Amino acid sequence: xxxxxxxxxxxxxxxxxxxxxxxxxxxxxxxxxxxxxxxxxxxxxxxxxxxxxxxxxxxxxxxxxxxxxxxxxxxxxxxxxxxxxxxxxxxxxxxxxxxxxxxxxxxxxxxxxxxxxxxxxxxxxxxxxxxxxxxxxxxxxxxxxxxxxxxxxxxxxxxxxxxxxxxxxxxxxxxxxxxxxxxxxxxxxxxxxxxxxxxxxxxxxxxxxxxxxxxxxxxxxxxxxxxxxxxxxxxxxxxxxxxxxxxxxxxxxxxxxxxxxxxxxxxxxxxxxxxxxxxxxxxxxxxxxxxxxxxxxxxxxxxxxxxxxxxxxxxxxxxxxxxxxxxxxxxxxxxxxxxxxxxxxxxxxxxxxxxxxxxxxxxxxxxxxxxxxxxxxxxxxxxxxxxxxxxxxxxxxxxxxxxxxxxxxxxxxxxxxxxxxxxxxxxxxxxxxxxxxxxxxxxxx
Amino acid sequence: xxxxxxxxxxxxxxxxxxxxxxxxxxxxxxxxxxxxxxxxxxxxxxxxxxxxxxxxxxxxxxxxxxxxxxxxxxxxxxxxxxxxxxxxxxxxxxxxxxxxxxxxxxxxxxxxxxxxxxxxxxxxxxxxxxxxxxxxxxxxxxxxxxxxxxxxxxxxxxxxxxxxxxxxxxxxxxxxxxxxxxxxxxxxxxxxxxxxxxxxxxxxxxxxxxxxxxxxxxxxxxxxxxxxxxxxxxxxxxxxxxxxxxxxxxxxxxxxxxxxxxxxxxxxxxxxxxxxxxxxxxxxxxxxxxxxxxxxxxxxxxxxxxxxxxxxxxxxxxxx
Numbered sequence: 012x013x014x015x016x017x018x019x020x021x022x023x024x025x026x027x028x029x030x031x032x033x034x035x036x037x038x039x040x041x042x043x044x045x046x047x048x049x050x051x052x053x054x055x056x057x058x059x060x061x062x063x064x065x066x067x068x069x070x071x072x073x074x075x076x077x078x079x080x081x082x083x084x085x086x087x088x089x090x091x092x093x094x095x096x097x098x099x100x101x102x103x104x105x106x107x108x109x110x111x112x113x114x115x116x117x118x119x120x121x122x123x124x125x126x127x128x129x130x131x132x133x134x135x136x137x138x139x140x141x142x143x144x145x146x147x148x149x150x151x152x153x154x155x156x157x158x159x160x161x162x163x164x165x166x167x168x169x170x171x172x173x174x175x176x177x178x179x180x181x182x183x184x185x186x187x188x189x190x191x192x193x194x195x196x197x198x199x200x201x202x203x204x205x206x207x208x209x210x211x212x213x214x215x216x217x218x219x220x221x222x223x224x225x226x227x228x229x230x231x232x233x234x235x236x237x238x239x240x241x242x243x244x245x246x247x248x249x250x251x252x253x254x255x256x257x258x259x260x261x262x263x264x265x266x267x268x269x270x271x272x273x274x275x276x277x278x279x280x281x282x283x284x285x286x287x288x289x290x291x292x293x294x295x296x297x298x299x300x301x302x303x304x305x306x307x308x309x310x311x312x313x314x315x316x317x318x319x320x321x322x323x324x325x326x327x328x329x330x331x332x333x334x335x336x337x338x339x340x341x342x343x344x345x346x347x348x349x350x351x352x353x354x355x356x357x358x359x360x361x362x363x364x365x366x367x368x369x370x371x372x373x374x375x376x377x378x379x380x381x382x383x384x385x386x387x388x389x390x391x392x393x394x395x396x397x398x399x400x401x402x403x404x405x406x407x408x409x410x411x412x413x414x415x416x417x418x419x420x421x422x423x424x425x426x427x428x429x430x431x432x433x434x435x436x437x438x439x440x441x442x443x444x445x446x447x448x449x450x451x452x453x454x455x456x
Numbered sequence: 457x458x459x460x461x462x463x464x465x466x467x468x469x470x471x472x473x474x475x476x477x478x479x480x481x482x483x484x485x486x487x488x489x490x491x492x493x494x495x496x497x498x499x500x501x502x503x504x505x506x507x508x509x510x511x512x513x514x515x516x517x518x519x520x521x522x523x524x525x526x527x528x529x530x531x532x533x534x535x536x537x538x539x540x541x542x543x544x545x546x547x548x549x550x551x552x553x554x555x556x557x558x559x560x561x562x563x564x565x566x567x568x569x570x571x572x573x574x575x576x577x578x579x580x581x582x583x584x585x586x587x588x589x590x591x592x593x594x595x596x597x598x599x600x601x602x603x604x605x606x607x608x609x610x611x612x613x614x615x616x617x618x619x620x621x622x623x624x625x626x627x628x629x630x631x632x633x634x635x636x637x638x639x640x641x642x643x644x645x646x647x648x649x650x651x652x653x654x655x656x657x658x659x660x661x662x663x664x665x666x667x668x669x670x671x672x673x674x675x676x677x678x679x680x681x682x683x684x685x686x687x688x689x690x691x692x693x694x695x696x697x698x699x700x701x702x703x704x705x706x707x708x709x710x711x712x713x714x715x716x717x718x719x720x721x722x723x724x725x726x727x728x729x730x731x732x733x734x735x736x737x738x739x740x741x742x743x744x745x746x747x748x749x750x751x752x753x754x755x756x757x758x759x760x761x762x763x764x765x766x767x768x769x770x771x772x773x774x775x776x
Contacts, residue, residue, distance in 0.1 A: 030471060185471065260765065273766040344464045355465040375464030381477055381532070382574035386708040387666070391715075395765040398713065418764045426469030433477045434574070440467035 017242040018233055021223060022265050023251030026394040028427045030254045030351070032224050035317045036188045036309050041196055043321050044334055046119055050092050050325030051362040052078065053103055053114040057152045058159050059085030064115060070097045075126040075302040077150075078115055087150045087160040087365075092304040092323035093119040103361065106347055106354035114362070117325070130300040139211050142297055149296035150303040150365075155179060155257070155286035156352065158366035161293065164285070165211045167278045175267060176214045177277075178205050180221040180228060180287040181250060181257030184349030187369040189307040190287045192319045194221070194228040197291045198235045204290030205245075207297050212283055217245050220262055224252040254351060255425040259284035261394050273421045288368070309369040310335045313342035322363055328370055329359035344375030351426045381434040389428035389438060395421045399428035403438040406445035411452075414445045477573075481533030483664055484703070487655035488540050491699060494638045494648035498602040499548040503644045507543035509552045513559035514539030521568040534573045538562050541581035541703060544645025545696060545743070546588070548600050558588040578750045579710045582743050589743075599641040616641045617694045618739040635693040646696040656702030665706040668715060669722045673701040676726025684734055697729065700742040710750040717753075717760035724749045 055061035062079030066072060072091040079089040098118040105112045131137055137145070143162045151161035167173050178201075182190040194201060209217060221229045229249055236245050248266055250256050260271045262284055269280040277284050288306060295301040304323055308331065311317040315336025322331065328345060332338060346353035347367055355375070363370070389399035398417055405413040422442050429438045495503040514535040522529040539559055546555060562584030570576045589596045601614045615622040617631070617640055625631050634640050638648025646652075659665045677697060678688040691697070696704075705711060705725050712721050725745045732741025 028473070264765070270766045270768070272768045273764065275766065338461075343461060344466065344470065346468075346470055350468075350470040352468055353470065354468065355463070355470070357463050357465050371470075373470065375466055375470075376472060377464070378466060381530075382572065384477055384574045384708045385711075385713055386480075387713045387718075390713055390762065396762050397764050398761065400713065417761075418767070421764050421766060424468075430469050430471055431473050431475075433475055433480055435472060435476065437467045439469065443467075 017236060017245070018229070018247045018249065019218075021249045021251060024253060024256065024261065024265055024394070026392060026396070026427075027253040027255055027261075028392050028430050029252075030185050030430065032252065033185045033311075034188050034191070034224065035186065035311050036319050037191060037225075039188075039192075039317065039319050041192050041307055041319045041321050044323070044326060044331060046093055046121065046123060046323065047326045047330040049095075049098070049116055049118045049327075050323060051101060051103065051114045051116050051327065051360075052089055052092065052325040053105065053112050053362070053364055054079045054089060055105060055112040056089055056158060056324070056365045057085075057087045058157055059083060059087070059163070061112065062086065062089050064100075064113075066097050066115070068097050068099060071095070072097060072117060073124050073126045075128070075304055077302070078117075085160055085163050087147065087152045087162075087303075089324075090150055090302040090304050091117055092325050093117055094122055094124040095120040106356070107366075126302070128300040130298065134298045137297065142207060142211055145297050145300070146293060149292075149301065151289070151292055151296055152303075152365050153286060154288040154292065154306060154365070154368065155259075155284075156348070156366060156368070158364075161289060164283065165208065167212075167283070171278050171281070173212050173278060173281050173283050174215045175282045176205070176208055176212055176217045177259070177262050177266060177282060177284045178217070178219045178287055178290060179257055179259065179262060179284050180219060180225070180232070181262070182225070183222060183252065183254045183257040184351050184353075184369075185254070186311045186371050187309050187349050188311075188319055189309045189368050191225050191228055193288050193291050193307055194225070195231055198231055200291045200294040201287050202232075202235055202239060202241070202245075202290075203298060204292070204294035205285075207293050208283070208285055208290065209244075214283075218266055219245060219247045220250055220257075220266060221247065222250050222252040222256055254427060254430075255394055258394065258423060258425060260423070273418060303365065306365070306368075308363055308367055311369060312372040313339040313374065314372050315339055324365055325362045327360050327362055328356065331363070331370055332359065332372065338372050340374075342372045342374050344373050346371040346373070351430065352424065378437050379435050380437065383434055383436060386433055388431045388433070392427045392431050394425060394427060395423070397422055399438045399442075400436075402445070403436055403441040406441035411445045411448050414442075415449065419445055419449070477534070478530075478532040480664055481537050483662060484537050484659065485533060485540060487658045487664075488537070488544070488645075488703065490651040490655040490658075491544055491645040491648060492540065494651040495544055495644035498604065498638055498647060499600075499644045500603055502548060503543075505552060506546055506548075506550060506555050506644065507540060509555045510543035510546075510559045511536055511539030513556040514542070514563050517560045517563035518568070521564050522572075525568065525572075527572070532573065535563060538567070538580045538584075542584045544699065545581065545585050545643045547596060547598055548644050549598055550592075550595055554588060554592050554595060557591070558584040561587045574709055576709055577753075578747055579704055579707045582704055582747050582750075585743055586747060601641055602639050602647070604639050605641070614641045616739070617690070618733065620739065632689060632693065635690075643696060646699045649693050649698045652698040652702055656698075659702070659706075665702070666715070666718055668718050669706045669711065670701040672719055672722035673697075673705055673726045673729075676723050677729055680727055680730035684730065686734075691730065691733070695733075695740040696742040700725075700729075700746055704742070704746050705749075710753060712753050712756045712760060714757075714760045714762050716762070717756045720756050720760065721749050721753065724752070
């Protein structure tokens with residue numbers, strides 16, 4: 012058995028920024044969060060269409076019972092994540108879009124009674140269509156951040172030949188360790204999920220990309236692959252830790268030398284990138300027939316005991332933070348997600364959703380914006396080779412059309428520019444505003 | 457239970473490297489302490505007075521102009537850098553009142569009149585020096601020997617290595633040595649290549665300045681002087697080239713944004729420096745060549761946009 016054959020040479024990029032890793036919970040095993048008294052389940056937890064409620068106030072529901080669905084193809088249904096009673100509806104702000112969305116409140120009966128699971132008799136015998144149906148029925152979305160419905164991502168248009176699957180275990184955001192722990196503790200399920208992805212896509216190459224600040228995960232995955240005899244099919248690519256290494260467009264370029272066209276997706280260049288936690292959840296959905304009701308969320312930063320918690324969707328942040336011993340000291344900012352791309356929340360009643368991989372509590376630092384001194388550091392670090400300073404300048408002046416000439420849509424808002432900016436200009440915020448304004452104008456036309 | 461408290465909601469990213477504008481400015485000041493030390497060592501206490509007046513006038517002018525413009529005055533260190541740089545590129549016998557006028561011009565006209573830090577087209581210190589050159593032509597070309605040069609009887613002034621009247625010593629090596637260490641006539645802070653290199657290396661090591669500008673600037677000067685049949689080493693060590701290459705041409709605000717732009721800029725400055733030294737009616741060209749390239753920087757920026765990730769010429773799809 013040739014180990015070198017399985018683990019490829021380490022790769023690095025000259026773009027991006029070196030951020031402090033702050034992986035406080037890298038060694039903390041995954042724990043189950045005690046069930047909250049009530050969960051708040053937003054009906055729109057994917058990047059596609061929102062769901063319609065299929066239950067009404069007063070209905071009794073079981074854990075894993077479908078409570079929201081849609082006719083639309085680009086959509087993933089939502090399920091009850093505790094057993095109990097639907098006690099109301101509420102409106103919450105969807106952090107990435109800042110839109111108000113409807114949410115169902117389920118008051119737990121504390122029993123956690125599940126719907127009857129329907130695992131297939133022989134998972135190996137499932138057809139591609141059956142696999143995709145099960146993935147959709149489970150409500151799977153990509154867990155890397157964008158929450159794109161998984162069955163859609165696994166159904167590339169017929170004219171696109173996919174020859175490469177990349178399993179993304181980079182987890183380049185500081186603080187977050189949920190993917191790391193999933194690889195260490197559910198490694199077999201991750202690989203099983205990856206095999207299901209391979210069955211659907213039938214690629215020629217499969218790569219597993221992991222940053223070198225998770226050496227133990229690289230070793231563990233290597234051992235598992237060798238034990239399972241899959242060392243010919245799978246290749247592990249260790250990557251030099253740098254933010255935002257885990258962005259799928261960066262990975263396709265670094266691993267394969269393929270640039271995703273502006274406004275396109277990796278499938279335009281024959282590649283599909285899936286997150287390790289998504290692969291694990293695909294295993295749960297397809298092999299165990301489990302609806303998608305929980306994931307590992309890292310609760311970290313200024314809490315007494317930072318933890319990796321297996322958490323039901325809809326669990327309020329307050330419940331998670333209390334379970335970790337409460338907020339420590341003078342911290343006054345609660346962020347859904349990591350420090351680079353996460354969103355500040357204004358209260359603790361907000362629930363975790365499918366796309367939530369971490370809750371970070373920290374001392375907030377108000378932005379002290381100065382004028383740009385044209386140092387060009389943002390240009391040096393931009394992984395998309397954009398000119399963030401020019402984008403921010405034109406957006407600030409309201410010249411949104413001018414922003415388009417600087418390839419505004421190519422920006423995926425990683426925040427490397429604003430991180431490095433000496434003048435502390437909230438560049439990403441200006442870019443988001445420009446994108447929003449242009450989208451509004453496009454609708455009007 | 458977690459007690460209620462007010463939460464801060466700020467735009468992402470929620471991490472900042474913290475290398476702020478003022479930190480960068482003060483690091484530049486620290487790096488400039490090496491040539492400043494050389495200035496005081498070679499030219500005595502008057503150098504200290506000139507630098508002190510220059511910095512003081514620069515800060516005071518910035519304070520007043522900010523008040524006039526109704527903007528908050530932030531002690532971000534940029535006025536200190538401008539004042540210090542201006543002081544270092546003045547002749548050793550310059551009168552203090554002239555220094556003050558130069559510093560006032562640097563800040564009030566070259567910097568604040570254009571919108572303040574980040575909006576100026578020209579390097580403020582060089583702009584101030586250019587203004588002083590035309591206003592006080594005699595004083596700005598009066599050079600005195602360093603404290604360690606042999607004093608000629610009946611002569612108070614001397615020639616810089618670039619002056620037409622400069623008498624080349626028979627021993628070239630000792631000339632190089634004197635120029636490298638800084639024991640030659642010239643502007644106070646520009647003579648010691650060694651100490652400028654130490655300060656420059658500090659900024660390069662901290663990645664404050666981009667290596668392309670000094671390397672290509674100096675490289676272009678070497679090649680061009682060779683092309684004109686001149687001594688390249690002499691041209692590199694002479695005049696304000698070293699301080700210009702490391703501390704003036706690298707000024708963020710007045711040089712192009714992209715690496716390609718910076719390289720074009722550096723080649724332009726290098727070529728102009730030698731052209732002025734060779735053909736113009738003045739011995740030194742560093743100041744004007746950098747100012748000229750400052751002026752064309754927006755043009756360079758316009759033509760050196762970088763190719764973004766994923767830019768492909770779409771076939772036939774880009775209709776309408």
